Amino acid sequence: MMRPGSEAELAEMVRGAGGPFVIRGGGTRGIGVTGPGAVLETGGLSGIALYEPGALTLVVGAGTPVAEVERVLAAEGQRLPFEPPDMRGLLGRAGDSTIGGVVAANASGPRRVQAGACRDSLIGVRFVDGTGTVIRNGGRVMKNVTGIDLVKLMAGSHGTLGVITEVAFKLLPAPEVQATLCVAGLEGAGAVAAMAAALGSPFDVTGAAHVPGRGTFLRLEGFETSVRYRAKELARVLGRFGSVAEVGGDVWTQVRDVAPFHGVEGDVWRLSVTPSEAPALVAKAGAEAAVYDWGGGLVWLRMAVGVDLRARLGAFQGHVTRVRGEGPAPAFQPEPAAVAALSAGLRAKFDPRGVFNPGLMRAA
Amino acid sequence: MEMPVPDPAILAKRARILERLAAVLPADALISDPAETRAYECDALTAYRCLPMAVVLPRTTEEVAAVMRECHALGVKVIPRGAGTSLAGGSLPTPDAVVIGVARMNAVIETDYANRFIRVQAGRTNLSVTGAVEAEGFFYAPDPSSQLACAIAGNIGMNSGGAHCLKYGVTTNNLLGVTLVTMTGDVVQIGGPFMDAPGLDLLGVICGSEGQLGVVTEAWLRILPKPEGARPVLMGFASNEVAGACVSDIIKGGLLPVAIEFMDRPCIEATEAFAKAGYPDCEALLIVEVEGSPAEIDEQLARIKAIAARHDPVAYREAETEDQAKRIWLGRKSAFGAMGQMGDYICLDGTIPVSSLAFVLRRIAELSDQYGLRVANVFHAGDGNMHPLIIFNANQPGDLDRAEALGADILKLCVEVGGCLTGEHGVGVEKRDLMSVQFSDTDMEAQLRVKDVFDPGWLLNPAKVFPLYVTASRRAA
Numbered sequence: 001m002m003r004p005g006s007e008a009e010l011a012e013m014v015r016g017a018g019g020p021f022v023i024r025g026g027g028t029r030g031i032g033v034t035g036p037g038a039v040l041e042t043g044g045l046s047g048i049a050l051y052e053p054g055a056l057t058l059v060v061g062a063g064t065p066v067a068e069v070e071r072v073l074a075a076e077g078q079r080l081p082f083e084p085p086d087m088r089g090l091l092g093r094a095g096d097s098t099i100g101g102v103v104a105a106n107a108s109g110p111r112r113v114q115a116g117a118c119r120d121s122l123i124g125v126r127f128v129d130g131t132g133t134v135i136r137n138g139g140r141v142m143k144n145v146t147g148i149d150l151v152k153l154m155a156g157s158h159g160t161l162g163v164i165t166e167v168a169f170k171l172l173p174a175p176e177v178q179a180t181l182c183v184a185g186l187e188g189a190g191a192v193a194a195m196a197a198a199l200g201s202p203f204d205v206t207g208a209a210h211v212p213g214r215g216t217f218l219r220l221e222g223f224e225t226s227v228r229y230r231a232k233e234l235a236r237v238l239g240r241f242g243s244v245a246e247v248g249g250d251v252w253t254q255v256r257d258v259a260p261f262h263g264v265e266g267d268v269w270r271l272s273v274t275p276s277e278a279p280a281l282v283a284k285a286g287a288e289a290a291v292y293d294w295g296g297g298l299v300w301l302r303m304a305v306g307v308d309l310r311a312r313l314g315a316f317q318g319h320v321t322r323v324r325g326e327g328p329a330p331a332f333q334p335e336p337a338a339v340a341a342l343s344a345g346l347r348a349k350f351d352p353r354g355v356f357n358p359g360l361m362r363a364a
Numbered sequence: 365m366e367m368p369v370p371d372p373a374i375l376a377k378r379a380r381i382l383e384r385l386a387a388v389l390p391a392d393a394l395i396s397d398p399a400e401t402r403a404y405e406c407d408a409l410t411a412y413r414c415l416p417m418a419v420v421l422p423r424t425t426e427e428v429a430a431v432m433r434e435c436h437a438l439g440v441k442v443i444p445r446g447a448g449t450s451l452a453g454g455s456l457p458t459p460d461a462v463v464i465g466v467a468r469m470n471a472v473i474e475t476d477y478a479n480r481f482i483r484v485q486a487g488r489t490n491l492s493v494t495g496a497v498e499a500e501g502f503f504y505a506p507d508p509s510s511q512l513a514c515a516i517a518g519n520i521g522m523n524s525g526g527a528h529c530l531k532y533g534v535t536t537n538n539l540l541g542v543t544l545v546t547m548t549g550d551v552v553q554i555g556g557p558f559m560d561a562p563g564l565d566l567l568g569v570i571c572g573s574e575g576q577l578g579v580v581t582e583a584w585l586r587i588l589p590k591p592e593g594a595r596p597v598l599m600g601f602a603s604n605e606v607a608g609a610c611v612s613d614i615i616k617g618g619l620l621p622v623a624i625e626f627m628d629r630p631c632i633e634a635t636e637a638f639a640k641a642g643y644p645d646c647e648a649l650l651i652v653e654v655e656g657s658p659a660e661i662d663e664q665l666a667r668i669k670a671i672a673a674r675h676d677p678v679a680y681r682e683a684e685t686e687d688q689a690k691r692i693w694l695g696r697k698s699a700f701g702a703m704g705q706m707g708d709y710i711c712l713d714g715t716i717p718v719s720s721l722a723f724v725l726r727r728i729a730e731l732s733d734q735y736g737l738r739v740a741n742v743f744h745a746g747d748g749n750m751h752p753l754i755i756f757n758a759n760q761p762g763d764l765d766r767a768e769a770l771g772a773d774i775l776k777l778c779v780e781v782g783g784c785l786t787g788e789h790g791v792g793v794e795k796r797d798l799m800s801v802q803f804s805d806t807d808m809e810a811q812l813r814v815k816d817v818f819d820p821g822w823l824l825n826p827a828k829v830f831p832l833y834v835t836a837s838r839r840a841a
Contacts, residue, residue: 052717052718052719053615053616054612054613054615054616054718054719055612055615055717055718055719055748056615057717076616077618106560106565108560112559113559116533116537117559117560119565119568120533120536120537129810133806133810134806135806135807135810136803136804136807137807137810137811139782139783139784140717140782141715141716141717141747141748141749141782141783141784141787142529142530142715142747142748143525143529143534143715143744143747143748143749143787143788144715144784144786144787145522145523145525145534145572145786145787145788145789145790145791146784146785146786146791146795146799146802146803147791147799147802147803147807147808147811147829147830148569148572148573148576148811148814148815148829149523149536149568149569149571149572149573150569150810150811150814151568152536152565152567152568152569152571153564153565153566153568153569153814155565155568156560156564156565157564157565160564161564172620173615173617173618173619173620174618175618176618193478196477196478196479196480199480199589200477200478200480200501200502200589201589202501202589202590202591202592204591223660223663223664223667225659225660225663226656226657226659226660226663226664229657229659229660230657230660233657272558272559272560272561272562273558274476274479274556274557274558275478275479276476276478276479294559297558297559298559298560317556317557317558318556318558319558319561319562321562332562332563333562333563335562335563336552336553338546338550338552339552339553339554339563339566340563342552342566342817342818343563343564343566345816345817345818346564346813346814346817347564349813349814349816349817350810350813361563361564
């Protein structure tokens, strides 16, 4: 295993070795099969490089544990806006998730509906490409349109374009309080309609999830009096869908981490779709269980082992990724030929030797 | 400003190029008479002008694709153009290029309130996107100050921002997908009416690529429910430092105002003389706007007032009526007009870390003295996006050169303190030659790779964004 202690050392390693490399942060959220290769771990590239609470800005080494980042921010009453999920329980993995791994997976939790995805909070990045060259893009300011935005490109690239060494984020203040409303007794279509009504209201909903059998949940965050006021108004909006009650907030960690599927046998697929299309697709999938997040725009599906979900669903606006399980179907959604050619072209430019995570994000 | 020598081989083929374009377009979609193409010789950066070989004004994605195929086959450069409001010269033509203007493509294709998106043709103006959904209580968040005229295509090209970015983000954070016509004439869908796309984030590199990767003809945009209400407060301070510290404390206090606007003394004086908004006589002024129900607004403003009080404001005015709110915004909204009354001006767009605000303003004042040119500052303080306005006299020989030199020094200062050259206007030709201040050649080379993939022949808007020396070998190949 290779574990560089600095960006320069990492660049040297990439230049010097023939590869292939399996890039790893904490090894807690791998999707798909990376293929053979020497494990290259980023844990040595850790530490807070800069934190300015008054500017809502954080610059941090890619190998820094997410837990440490969250602790440092919490001490100043701030947080990462996008609520990164902890995938260990779902995937049966151990270890400490790193912030670089979160970025490489563009991992975003329930707050994505209001605060955007990881890539929306990411404002700067440094990485080592497949030739061992250090590349810098973006910076530490939240408005920056200078040049081509490689920051977004690196988010969600799953270590296929380069090894991320440092990331910069725009932060948000942590709210004073949160409240969760639960609408009881809804099926998929009714739940998505209720969530759409909530997300289309002016009450600034920061989470909209549906766990069949448990309820349909809406989250509000902010200053106490404001949250009280909005909870009352939102309950009024939701009244026509079913009985509304205020419940404890632990459901958000469960939705974020897909807790209902922890320790339960079966493949897990992640469906990204136009929310109102979700219930019909869930039915078509013949899933054993489903968890709706993002107002229905994201659905976690627990499927019988080995089912090719793509073949079942046919064509639709959206895509599915197999997060847990194996099979002949690729984990990542194959792209239309013209788009796949662009992606392959970028990969060949940034990693001309094809040494980084060679098996990932490929059609086969 | 240097532009590449037009390709004589292309100029020589003019008649044939026009013939081929005419063959794939309706008669009124192709313009080549200089009397008519004159309207396209520049954008809002009017200091630089050049007639293109031709202008095409397609109405459909298919027409755009047909033009791209012809241009690709003939090796003709293409300059994409939205509404022509770029302040950076993003759509400045060259004599050997065809301008593709998408302004006629302005239809709403689909509005979907349950899923909170609108799909539009990319020539639609920014404000009319909100116009199409506001009856249902929704709006499109990015609001560049040119929003009445600017097109979504240009917003995507430049990743445009606006006054409300602190809360709502910029174009890239509100864009779900695009229909893109590549240089070879392929029509591809990137992203779509869902929240994340599979594969690499191509949408992320297309947004803000200044028309160098393809022509965007349609877009899926996220729409948001309108807040119940909004109210501004105006506060005056004894120095820029104190105002800057107050901004920082408001942010640290857990508040997320929808806008924090900053004006310095030269700007306050100029707008007061012009708009007579009744602004206080002070060194620095903040306009802070918060959103929500009346009770929520009251609570946020009470917190802001308590924070401001720690900084001994020389004035503090809360809008109690709609009319008072308008007066608070009046001066800010007339700032650019007021500067226009004082003379010609250059508007800069650098972004700085908010923590460097006071230092940067002090340095700008020193540079202003050194160059003997007035600089007024009005900007979005919450996100550090500065808009220093350099006042000069275009009729005075040498004044423009001096103003540009001062502008370059100010932008270098922004980069020095950890910021960037442009926060929302884009690089275009205006800041092209300053890119090496912010990026090493290696960093720029990495960005060029993306263009190599989308446009291997370097035909799309090729002399923009990067210094010519950096792109020379690619453009020549």
